[in-house]
Amino acid sequence: MRTIAVVDDNPSMLQGLNRLLSAHGFIVRTFASAESFLEANAECEADCLLLDVHLGGISGIDLQRQLIASGRELPVIIMTAIDNEVTRQEAFDAGCVAYLKKPFLSKLLIDAIGRIP
């Protein structure tokens, strides 16, 4: 059973994703900030990181860069409520496996997770 880590500063979104992914049979760990994610060392046990871009402190893109910089090979799916070319480019540059615009259908998310080897 795969473990999905979800980082989003919006509690409602976080809760919704938790319920959705759990219903699809994933183990879900939720974090309200990049800092709390790093603090929990969750990257070690997660199979996929579902990451929001705009967070209160360290942004999602920065966290993604940090993970890469630290040599972690954790697949990252970026999600954002503010879709623009700059963000999209930065996300793919940082090596995300999928880029989702909020609100998105669960099928897109499940498909993206499914594509992760």
Add this chain to the structure above:
Amino acid sequence: MTSRTNGPPYRMITRIVLSSIVLLLAMTGAAFSQSKRVLLVHSVGRDFSPWDDYARHIREQLKLQSKDPIDIFEVSLSTARFPDGNEDAFVSYLNAVFSERKLDLIMTIGGPAARFFQQNRERIFPAIPTLYAALEQRISPNAPQTDAMVSVSIDVVGTVEQILKLVPETTRVFVVHGTSPIEKQWLVAIRKLLQPLASRVEITYSNELSLEEILKQVAVLPPRTVIIYAQMLVDAAGVVHEGGRALERIHAVANAPIFAEQDTFFGRGIVGGRMTDITDVSRQTAAVAVRILGGETPGSIKTPPIPAASPRYDWRELKRWNIGESQLPPGSQILFRVPSVWEQYRLEVSAVTAAILLQAGIIGLLLVERRRRHVAQAEANSRRQEVVRLNRVTTASVLSSSIAHELNQPLGAILSNTEAAQMLLKANPPDVAQLGEILSDIVRDEQRASDIISGLRNLLNNRTESDLRTFDLNDSVRDVVKIVSPEITRRGVNLRTILAPEPLPVRCDPIHLQQVLMNLVMNGVDAMEGVAGPHNLTIRTALADADGIEVRVSDSGPGIPNDKLASVFNAFVTTKPHGTGLGLPIARTILESYGGELWAENHPRGAVFSFKLPLAKA
């Protein structure tokens, strides 16, 4: 010693007193010797028209024309009022009063007095010259050699003929006449004179009526009637009528025009016509009297009867009875004309008209000016609306990422929760408790999205009219902070507001002010993007002075490059990579349209944008 000291003053005083007495006696003697004594004998009484007028004018003329002082005595032949008056008693009275005084002239006023004197001439101062005045030639007696006469000629028929020309539709003539002996005598003459006219008009006489009865009749006279006021000394009821009071009462109620032969009644209610000019007759009578007093023999002075004067008419009566001026005989004089407002107040009317014209001119200019102002205001409003539209677009642009974020977040959560619920529903049995939680979360997120849309709707509402109102600027700042704080927080900016403790009333459209504030705040946030160090944004409001408030929005960004400080409010000048360059010029235009100003400056840690607005008066 005493006689020596008092002698000269005593003699001097005695001399002065004696001289004064002699002088006074001489003067008095002279006065007595030169004064002419005239006895005026009135018919009926002193105050009966028209003789009262004659007597008054004769008195005045005598004094005016005579070189000698005139000493006038007056008596009235009251017995003339009654048919059986005892004249002997009056003869005795005159002799008793005046036999011891030397009279220089006796003047009778009116026919009764003249008749009385002639009948009793031998018994009353037969040697004293007598002048018969104010009488009609037809009824006057022949004067003996010692007496003189100045009479008038009254053309009764001519008077009626004139009336018929003036009021051609006349079919009836109502003659007001009294019943004293002289009036009866005169009435006989009139009836005889007017007899030839009986075929043309119906003539009735009031001599058998009291004044009260006459008043009733003249009020309801048949149409096409005229009234001739001949004389009213004593009416049929034996009531004596002095002066012109009877005429005035008749005039007050009459329903027909009134005519008279004596100008003493002119101006008191009669229409006018050819009338005896009493002033002129009196002047001529006084002239004869002065000649007699000067020594001329009365019998040698012959004056022809004085005819009626040129026609005169009372303008008020002509108007009242609708008699056209074109109907008047040639040479007519119109008196008592009531001047028109223009004639009476020519100067005032001119001044008022000028003032009105001046005012009208000023009002016209003001209206033109007002029209111009309205056009200018309309243009200004149109420009402001255009700026506001641009501002709305700019604000929307500034907020676009924030709008997307704030709306997409709850929408994303709603979608995830909904799909999770769908999954849960497939389970058997479904987890109803969790489904309930999901639905609650969906409702909350839905509410949140709705709140965001409401807040933005006000801010970005496409209104055509400004909503000018007075409000507290601190409230505007609070509203803006509420809208932008999620975005600001998301972007790692610490927002601090330092608001004036007192209300800051300003008068403008609150949405415009919110848009300006939003613009400045988001400008500051953008300026700090990508800059190291803490990101602080401060909004400070304060009273600038007695007339204005000041708002300062300061950031901790890199500040404005010095070369752009001056041009930062120019359109399309921007320091941001993705800026439109419209936000600041629009904000300045909006503030200036409300009498405010906006400026920028650098401080050691970033830029400060400040604006001032006038304080709204209570």
